[in-house]
Amino acid sequence: MKKAITLKNGARITVDLPSECPRCHCGILPEEHFAQRYTNRNHNELAYVVFRCPSCENLFSTEYYMDDLGRSLITIGSHPYTHNDAHFSKAIEELSPMFCKTYNEAACAERSGLSELVGMGYRKALEYLVKDFAIHDKPKENDKIAECNLGACIENYIDNKNIQKLAQKAAWLGNDEAHYMKRHEGIDGITKIKSFINAIVTFIDASMAVEEAEKIEKS
Secondary structure, three states: OEEEEEOOOOOEEEEEOOOEOOOOOOEOOOEEEEEEEEEOOOOOEEEEEEEEOOOOOOEEEEEEEEOOOOOOEEEEEEEOOOOOOOOOOHHHHHHOHHHHHHHHHHHHHHHOOOHHHHHHHHHHHHHHHHHHHHHHHOHHHHHHHHHOOHHHHHHHHOOOHHHHHHHHHHHHHHHHHHOOOOOOOOOOHHHHHHHHHHHHHHHHHHHHHHHHHHOOOOO
């Protein structure tokens, strides 16, 4: 939604209002409190507007820059930005806390536009998840599982065929993100890795639920 806003000097600018608060992530129609237009050291025309979120009632600022034709202000971004972490079940958090931490760090990198780091982050999160699940199933093989590479772990220590297949393909795509040359061109690797990891999480959650159910004796 576009809106004309009055600057401190009385001039008017038209900007796209942010549709989401960067702090609480609610969909909003923000209230503007202050606006200023300026030129930076590179002689680029910019503007920033301080908004108030009607949901969390906090202030945030949105920065804009003038397009090459000098006709309209284009949104750069809003600050401060509070990252909205993915939440996993208690079973997953207890099974693999490093998976949860690494997954959210990769997601943070993705939201920040750090494209060369994202795939490697999700690949590392996958390894934590798969190895921790394998160790949970085969605690006597703890050392061997920890030391082997991810591919060997998936092949030798994951019995669930659905998890095995998803983990194998996610690992292939994750390796592509870490290497100089990609072997799987034409595939949106990041989207697929995340999709496969989320499916693995679902299967592991189900497996852990079955374990809990088996502990309940008939009375």
